[in-house]
Amino acid sequence: MDTDILYTHICSYVQISRDEFELFFKLFKPVYLKKGEFHYIAGKVPKYWSFTLKGCLREYWIDTGGNEKIFQFYEENTWVGQVESMIKQKPTDMNLQALEDCELLCITGDDMCNAAKTPWIQHFTIQKSFSDNAAIIENSNRIKSASPEELYLEILKERPSLLLRVPQHYIANFLGIRKETLSRVRKRIAHL
Amino acid sequence: MDTDILYTHICSYVQISRDEFELFFKLFKPVYLKKGEFHYIAGKVPKYWSFTLKGCLREYWIDTGGNEKIFQFYEENTWVGQVESMIKQKPTDMNLQALEDCELLCITGDDMCNAAKTPWIQHFTIQKSFSDNAAIIENSNRIKSASPEELYLEILKERPSLLLRVPQHYIANFLGIRKETLSRVRKRIAHL
DNA sequence: ATGATTTGTTGATCCAAGTCAACGATATTC
DNA sequence: GAATATCGTTGACTTGGATCAACAAATCAT
Known part of the structure; x- marks a missing residue:
């Protein structure tokens, strides 16, 4: 197991030695998900x-109308939970589903x-919680105030x-618009 | 100065003695704001x-179009900063303005x-940061998925x-709709 | 390979909310 | 208490995105 990636990531928040990191790292176990599988689902406490x-x-x-609403996508080198x-x-009340075969490092609560x-x-x-907080607010504000075209750009x-x-209709869902609308936005942008 | 309110509030997060609380409380100073005054403004670091x-x-x-976007209202017994x-x-990038004469308890960073x-x-x-986090996400999700009428209800x-x-046009702004639309929503609801 | 499913595009129509404008009602101020 | 902002309602009109429907393209499964 290559520990460099996580070590580097954590060092962007706090300065620690390799040894300190290794002690923490021991608590993680790898989890492999096949495309389509869920890591946690609504109604249960994630592990x-x-x-x-x-x-x-x-x-x-x-949502209350029974529609899926994508809150976030997670790619390499991001925390999710x-x-x-x-x-x-x-x-x-969140569901986390793999869109591709995934490899995660997991620690229990x-x-x-x-x-x-x-x-x-x-x-x-703490640092992470505060910066997550700020990021969520910023993201929420952005989505609130921008047009579909601005959001896509x-x-x-x-x-x-x-x-x-990621399939386009998921992107559209994430942006809070219909897949047809996103398709048209993309067409308009391409013609500029 | 009545310290009960803050003490009670903090006890809802952690169990502490009155003495422990008083030590912490000493760090706070009262700030009084007149209606319309700002506690902090965009472009500066809040104190x-x-x-x-x-x-x-x-x-x-x-926002980028130069329009005010209300992120949140704060009433009695809430933290803001x-x-x-x-x-x-x-x-x-936030501005905090008193909508009424206000009395705050403030601690420096x-x-x-x-x-x-x-x-x-x-x-x-930490507890507060985590629960804030969850609350912001929930609020953001709600606004993303509900109709103006649902939001108002x-x-x-x-x-x-x-x-x-709070003046209605501020409520409308908070909900992300025009004041005219809110007026019509209210009319419709009243006729039910 | 081939049939089935998923994904993406385009057109036609509809509708909820935005926009613009006028006016009443309510607070504020001097 | 008259003058002035602020706040809220209503009407007429416009519009951006949703909806419905059909089809094209790409991907997957056997």
Whole structure:
């Protein structure tokens, strides 16, 4: 198992030695998902907090009208999990599904809580929580205020890799528009 | 100064003694805002993290089109502040304005960081950050998926006090619709 | 390979909300 | 208490995106 990727990632939040990292790393186990499989589903408490090594996943919930709403896509080197739900042992309302064969590094809620007694891990957790918070707000604001065309151009600029691996109708869903509308937006943009 | 309100509030997150609380409480100072005044503005780093004792505030940002977008209203017994911005000394893009004369309890970013060395305060901070996180996601999801009428009915149910003290056009802005549309929604609902 | 499913495009129509404008009602201010 | 902002309602009109439907293209399964 190549530990470099996660080590590098964590170092972007906190300065730690390789040894400190290895102790933490021992708590993770690899999980492999086939395309289409679920890592957690609505109505249950997720088992793990996970780091994506390979693959792409979509996290969605079902709205009151019974429609799937994609909340987020996760690609390589991102964390995914329902921390609040695991801590409080409260079922999540999100579903996490692999869009490709995936390879994750997973830690249980309990192990994470214990690990958080270690100062640097606690610090990492807090930093991450705050920056997640800010990112969610920013993302939420963006979606609230932009037109479909602006949203698509933004995703084209910010996350071009997504567009190459995720079916368009999922992108449309994520942006809160119909697949037909996205198709037309793309056509309009191409003609510019 | 009546310390009961904040003490009770914090106890809903962590079990602490009155003495422990008083030590923490010493770090807060009262701030009074007149209707219309700003507690922080976009482009600067906010000075304080604040607990609302009295009054109502709106937090908004300016979108790329130059329009005000209300992100949240704050009433009594809620925390308001840009934690990420204070920690990283990075200017916020939010404005916080008093909609009524307000009374806040404020702690500086530095004092908060120091205080976070105390275990219960750190625990409180983490818990709050996680639950904020979950709340923001839920709110963002709601706004994404509901019709104006559903949104208004929800606010009517969840935060009826807001409707009594906040001008309707601010509510409309918060819901992401025009004031005329909200007026018509209200008319329709009244006729049911 | 071939049939079946998933995915993406295009056209026609509809409708909810935006826009513009006028006006009433309500607060604020001096 | 008159003058002035602010706030809320209503009407007429426009429009962007949803909806419905048909089909084309790509992918998958056996």
